Amino acid sequence: MKLGVFTVLFSDQTFDDMLRYVSSKGLEAIELGTGGFPGDAHCKVDELLNDETKLQQFKQKITEYGLEISALSCHGNALHPQKKIAKPADELLNKTIRLASKLDVPVVNTFSGCPGDHEGALYPNWPVTPWPHDFQEVLKWQWEQKLIPYWKDKNDLAIAHNVKIGLELHGGFSVHTPGNMLRLREACGPAIGANLDPSHMWWQGIDPVEAIKILGRENAIHHFHAKDTIIDQQNMNRNGLTDMTDYSEMRDRAWYFRTVGFGHDVKTWADMVSTLRLMDYDYVVSIEHEDGLMSIDEGFTKAVENLKPVMVKESVGEMWWA
Structure with a gap:
């Protein structure tokens, strides 16, 4: 296994500075945003698709720093009922799949999207109760x-380009549980599988270890x-898990994100x-x-320090003891 980072947190750095840091x-891998919610600070899709020289320079630069691209990410809502929002997200996903294929990147990450409740809707509708x-x-x-x-259409497109799609299981989108x-x-x-983020399992009351088992048995991670x-x-007792309190009001929220090891102990991550x-x-x-309580550098550094000791780097090979 390899340890990497989603480089959106370094969007204020140049490509070279980010790679160097x-x-x-x-670390051994980087996940790059191509637009949508993550932005495209380090990966300009149109530029790389249309200029072979820049594409090769891009690949070479990453290799020079001993890194590989684990995934390209274009999180958005391609099923948003407003076409002016859905269409760019859909076009970006198509381009990102094509770019991933050209870069030999095996995974494109995104959200499942969430439609409205009828053809004339203006906003997504996220049903979370069976009654009424x-x-x-x-x-x-x-x-x-x-x-x-x-997603049938995108599955076929991904297969044609030898790419898999990792849907992040995230509240507010139609696919949010195993x-x-x-x-x-x-x-x-x-080709449709999960970009599994345990942080979104915990606040939904799902044990991430069990989520890994459920999805892993189907080769869906x-x-x-x-x-x-x-x-x-x-705050959970007051507001419930679908807490609508703004993320910035951390004292009043039922849950909030932390860097690795500051919400659950390292044994849980192991x-x-x-x-x-x-x-x-x-x-x-x-x-x-x-993490709203730590700077990018401190939070990222502590995540690296907490994860490195529990990463499994070498497979067993032959079972020598039995």
Whole structure:
């Protein structure tokens, strides 16, 4: 397994400075944003798709620093009911898949998207309760008319380009649990899998170790994020897990993100890494930093320090003891 980072947190640095800094920390992989929510500070899709010389220079520079690209990420909502939002997200996803293929990057990360509740809707509708039954009708329409047709098409596009799609299981989007991840994969195809981020499991009440088992048995983990979450039980009792308190108001939130090891202990992270290997995931653990209590440098550095000792670097080979 390899340790990497989602470089969006270094968006204020030049490409060279970012590569130099990440390499100095002993990391082996980078996840690059190509636009959408992550931005494209270090990876300009159109430029790289249309200029072979720049593409080769881009690849060479990453190699010079001893790094590889674990994934290209273009998180957005390509199923947003407003076409002016959905269309650019869809076009970016298509371009990112093409670029990943040209760069020999095996995974493109994004969100599943969330449609509205009818063709004339203006905003996404995220049903999270089965009653009143109106919500069941909304959910049925979303999956049958929007989600499955869209992701069937993207599954085929990804396969044609020898790329896998990692959907981040994130609240507010239609695919946010291991269960509905597997539902979409079964309906659309094997190129669709998870970019599994344990931080979003914890606040939904899902044990990430068990999520790894559920998805891993179906070979449905395409990429893995390393980000932590803390639950403030007093605020959880008041606001519930679907807390709408702004992220900036951390004292009043039911949960908020932390750097690795500051929401759950290192043993918990060791258990996750071990379970990933148990489920035959032997790829990159990509650090994502969204901790409102630590600077980027401190939070990132502590995540690296906490993860390095628990990474499994060497496979067993022959079972010599039995």
